[in-house]
Amino acid sequence: MLTDSFLDYLRYERNYSEKTVFAYGRDIAQLQEFAQGEEGNFNPVSINPELIREWIVSLMDKGYTSTSVNRKLSSLRSFYKYLLKQGVVDVDPLRKIAGPKKKKPLPSFLKEGDMNKLLDEVDFGEGFRGCRDHLIIEMFYATGMRLSELIGLDDRDVDYSASLLKVTGKRNKQRLIPFGDELKDAMLEYVSVRNETVSERSGAFFVRGNGERLYKSLVYDIVKRNLSKVVTLKKRSPHVLRHTFATTMLNNEAELGAVKELLGHSSLATTEIYTHTTFEELKKVYKQAHPRA
Known part of the structure; x- marks a missing residue:
């Protein structure tokens, strides 16, 4: 049988583990079961791309993730590469088959209530370091700037009279970010x-006790330590605060194009991920609040 000879090839010529060989055999068996249900028989030689696509759809309908389907x-x-090599088939039915795309994970962010609690209720400590660490959190949230931009x-770069920050982003591209009276104070x-x-x-705005500019791991630790006081998110990084800024802006009816400029994105498509985030929040609220959701 073609499947058995293929699995023997993996086992004895490619030296695959029994666990891997079993997984390959199970995947082929799943296709076989589907083909028999659709066409009454399973013949690897006569399998066509349409059947493969229908099989993919059936797997996704059953709840398989795109990662699992692509592995199968x-x-x-x-x-089929083996069957081509053996001369059993002339054409690979999968040559034009594209697997399902992996869903990009939605950005992690803090709710406005959590941010208010963090900025208004959490004790950051006394003196220079406490004041600095509090401002770092507030500036990330109020401006949406990147970690490298804050450090740099x-x-x-601070114009208090015009309430503007000049930051240097990716590829040394500079932009201006406005700030409000609360952040100014x-x-x-x-x-x-x-x-x-x-x-x-040094000339840096944010410095350490020795006067030198901050470094990435220090800022990362400051953010992670303080976010841990109000949330249990797995990700507790400066980028989460950037995500929080964008999500908060959109939730409060800011235009997508304006948020794009504030974040320094080169493409609107990059900013659009936050519209999915806000929509997911709307769905959660709907399901919790509507009696027939």
Whole structure:
């Protein structure tokens, strides 16, 4: 039987483990079962692309993930590659078959209530470090800037009179980000405490106790430690606060194009992922609130 000879080939010539060989055999058996149900028999030589596509759809309907389906297709591709090599078939029925695309995970973000609790109720500590760490969280949330952009911010990049920040993003592309009075007051308070505490400094806006610019892992730890006080998200990174900024803006009726410019995205398609996030939230609210949801 063709399947048995293929599995022996994997076992003895390719030295695949028994677990792997079993998985290949199970995948082929699943197609066989489907073909028998649809056409009454299973003949690998006569399998056509239409049947393969119908099989893929049936797997997705049963709840298989795109990863699982693509793995099964990989097994079949190996099977037909073997049959081509043996001269059993002339054409691979999978040559024009594209597997289902993997869904991109939706961005993790904090709800507005969690952010308010973090900024208004959590104790960040006294003195320079407490003031700095609080401002780091607030600036990520208020501006949506990237980690590298926050670290790279210099004193000269802050225009208090115009309430604008000049940041340098990917590929050294610069953009201006507006900020409100609340963030302005927090920034001025930080600068005052910083200048009193750290006498010798670099030109960086955010500095360590020795006056040098912050580094990525330090900021990451500051964010992770403080987010852990209010949420149990697996991801507790600066990028989560960037996601939170974008989601909050869209939830409060900001235009997608404006959010794109504020985030420094080169493509609107990148920003659109947040519309899916907000829609998922709407679905949750609907299911919780509507009696017939």
